[in-house]
Amino acid sequence: MAKKVYDTVVIGGGIYGASCAYFLKNKDNSVLLIEKNKIGSSGATSYSRGITRVYDPVPSLSRLSYTSLQYFLNWDKHNLPGKSPYSSSGFVYLMDKKHAEKAASFSQEMGNSDYPITVLESKAIAQKYPWIKNTVNKIAIYEHLGGYGNPTQTAINFANGFKEKKGEVYENCCVQAIKQISDQLWDIVLPHDTVQCKSIVLTVGAYTKKILPTLPIFTRSISLTQLVDHTKAINISLIDETIETYIRPNAGGSFYAGSQVFEIQDTPDLLNESNSNEVVDAMTRLNDLIQKKTAHQAFNAMKGYDSYTEEKAPIVQFIKNQPGLYVAAGFSGRGYKCCIAIAKEISTQVHAYLNSQTVENKLKWRYKL
Numbered sequence: 001m002a003k004k005v006y007d008t009v010v011i012g013g014g015i016y017g018a019s020c021a022y023f024l025k026n027k028d029n030s031v032l033l034i035e036k037n038k039i040g041s042s043g044a045t046s047y048s049r050g051i052t053r054v055y056d057p058v059p060s061l062s063r064l065s066y067t068s069l070q071y072f073l074n075w076d077k078h079n080l081p082g083k084s085p086y087s088s089s090g091f092v093y094l095m096d097k098k099h100a101e102k103a104a105s106f107s108q109e110m111g112n113s114d115y116p117i118t119v120l121e122s123k124a125i126a127q128k129y130p131w132i133k134n135t136v137n138k139i140a141i142y143e144h145l146g147g148y149g150n151p152t153q154t155a156i157n158f159a160n161g162f163k164e165k166k167g168e169v170y171e172n173c174c175v176q177a178i179k180q181i182s183d184q185l186w187d188i189v190l191p192h193d194t195v196q197c198k199s200i201v202l203t204v205g206a207y208t209k210k211i212l213p214t215l216p217i218f219t220r221s222i223s224l225t226q227l228v229d230h231t232k233a234i235n236i237s238l239i240d241e242t243i244e245t246y247i248r249p250n251a252g253g254s255f256y257a258g259s260q261v262f263e264i265q266d267t268p269d270l271l272n273e274s275n276s277n278e279v280v281d282a283m284t285r286l287n288d289l290i291q292k293k294t295a296h297q298a299f300n301a302m303k304g305y306d307s308y309t310e311e312k313a314p315i316v317q318f319i320k321n322q323p324g325l326y327v328a329a330g331f332s333g334r335g336y337k338c339c340i341a342i343a344k345e346i347s348t349q350v351h352a353y354l355n356s357q358t359v360e361n362k363l364k365w366r367y368k369l
């Protein structure tokens with residue numbers, strides 16, 4: 001019997017692989033999704049706490065996040081699979097007051113009745129969030145409906161939706177290599193077989209170098225310290241640009257805090273397991289951010305990682321001279337908040353390729369190879 005040739009094999013079942021597979025299947029393509037562990041349970045997606053906001057110093061990323069947030073906030077209306085994985089805790093971005101003009105023009109440009117954004121002056125921040133230690137000379141962009149999602153659950157939802165549409169999934173299956181057979185055919189080498197396809201969407205995140213060693217993508221660790229919040233006051237996602245830290249609330253009286261200590265390697269297997277320097281750094285920054293009387297105490301820390309590029313923007317494109325090979329990786333610690341907008345755009349481009357059409361890559365937030 002002749003071997004089945006899939007329109008697309010999506011390699012990697014993190015948030016990008018699962019959502020790309022779902023949107024490609026919606027366009028009636030035959031798609032196989034292959035994940036080396038369980039969907040959403042390894043890679044950056046499994047560590048990520050999914051802070052979701054529109055403001056970002058990079059305007060093209062703000063616009064992608066805004067589009068994605070409309071899907072997160074109106075999950076059922078858009079007929080997305082499963083229950084919404086999103087919590088609107090509110091989001092605050094603290095910055096030096098010398099950026100007041102920038103904050104005002106951002107809130108005017110991006111804020112509206114569907115997504116209200118308010119600029120808070122120093123006094124208003126102190127009144128609203130008395131646990132913040134020092135608001136002098138600071139202003140805040142307050143996104144009323146910002147918050148956080150559950151990245152693992154988001155990937156599982158998309159993979160389940162994909163399966164419901166008869167998409168095929170191989171879990172616990174590690175792709176060993178990809179081989180171009182002709183202009184229109186690829187072999188995907190599995191531990192005990194090969195499968196064939198016309199196009200590949202490679203979404204293996206920080207493992208990209210194992211499959212395509214020459215791409216300028218590397219692994220960077222991202223550590224999170226988990227703290228108990230005895231006062232239960234910390235209930236919003238927050239980034240403080242001046243202290244260079246962030247916090248993300250967690251249901252059940254704990255929250256996460258970020259650090260600026262990180263390690264760089266080719267692939268995640270090479271990362272050092274220890275993260276004590278990261279915890280010290282997170283606590284030092286946190287002590288500058290929140291009042292002492294807001295009793296907080298570290299009880300856990302985890303060292304995750306994401307795929308990065310030098311420019312901290314992803315590679316999201318077909319690879320030159322390798323027809324049908326699309327790479328989406330290098331989301332540099334910011335891939336969750338914009339994932340739906342980007343996955344939809346990827347599916348449009350790959351679907352057009354399968355139908356011998358060319359469409360412009362409209363993604364502005366990307367590293368151009």
Ligand SMILES: Cc1cc2nc3c(=O)[nH]c(=O)nc-3n(C[C@H](O)[C@H](O)[C@H](O)COP(=O)(O)OP(=O)(O)OC[C@H]3O[C@@H](n4cnc5c(N)ncnc54)[C@H](O)[C@@H]3O)c2cc1C
Nearest residue numbers: 012014016036043044045048051175205304331335336337
């Ligand atoms: C601690 C942490 C906090 C973060 N916080 C935020 C945040 O607040 N907001 C935000 O927007 N973003 C955040 N991010 C970033 C965001 O979560 C990532 O950019 C995003 O999850 C990347 O998804 P991905 O699908 O590209 O990669 P991954 O999630 O890494 O998925 C890659 C998948 O490929 C699989 N795979 C690898 N090799 C193979 C193979 N050979 N065969 C088959 N499968 C393979 C892996 O098992 C994995 O499941 C954070 C990331 C981390 C680590």
